[in-house]
Amino acid sequence: MTTPIKLYRTPKSGHCHRVELMLAFLGLPYETVDLDMANGAHKAPEFLKISPFGLVPAIDDGGYTLADSNAILVYLVQTYAKGSHWLPQAPKDAAEVQRWLTVAADNVYSGPCAARLVTVFNAPLDHAAAVRKAHDLFRVMDAHLAGRDWLATEEITIADVAGYSFIAHAPEGGVDLAPYGNIRGWLSRIERQPGFVGMATSPIPELV
Known part of the structure; x- marks a missing residue:
């Protein structure tokens, strides 16, 4: 290339x-x-x-x-990278990856993404509802990540990449990650991957 x-x-x-x-x-x-x-x-x-x-x-x-x-x-x-761990071909593994891609497009979008759209981009969305959806998602994710490193399989996949950005930056939307130790561990594992690049940050809002 x-x-x-x-x-x-x-x-x-x-x-x-x-x-x-x-x-x-x-x-x-x-x-x-x-x-x-x-x-x-x-x-x-x-x-x-x-x-x-x-x-x-x-x-x-x-x-x-x-x-x-x-x-x-x-x-x-x-x-x-066809045939790599990023997108497994085994039916159950592929299905798990697809499930978390759907979560990224739905639950992540309507939760932490939407909350951040309000605080960073002044989007006309219901911030309180987005924060609630984010915590609903994070409780499920944190439980799912108990005793495992990655969302879909035993290795990092595109499911983890799809979920990372908005979840890592959830505090910019007023969503506290402190209660979710397993999620924070997962984020750290992604950040330690070779080649990792961060996203531009925004101030964390002081919400009452």
Whole structure:
């Protein structure tokens, strides 16, 4: 591979970060293209050819374009690390990975992601409801991670990558991670992986 993959992103987006994290873990050359979303760059005709719904992240891999963070994770592993622990092929393991990808797209999105959208991006969402959903999710996840290192299998997979960004940054949305020791241990294990890159941080709000 000689041409870097282009990653269209906004730096504080957890969805964008999960793709950048996967690129880094796989050791793939990439370059980031930061979109001025406040001024509508994500709705420009040129970008809509890459991401028809006007959403980030999106990638351009040698002319092949794809949007949706979880879809991009699957594409990257199937293209550049097929058969690896990142996306197992055994039916039960593959099903477990898919289950946690769904959690990332649903429970994580409506919980810690939504809470952070309010505090970091001033999104018009119900912050209290998002915080409640985050804690509901974290109680289940913390119990699930008792006695195990990773969400889906005995090795790290794209399920862990998909869940990491918004959960690691949940405090920026006013969601305290202190009660969830197993989750915090899981986050630390991800951060110790070779190639790990962090996401841009925002101030942690003082909520009453």
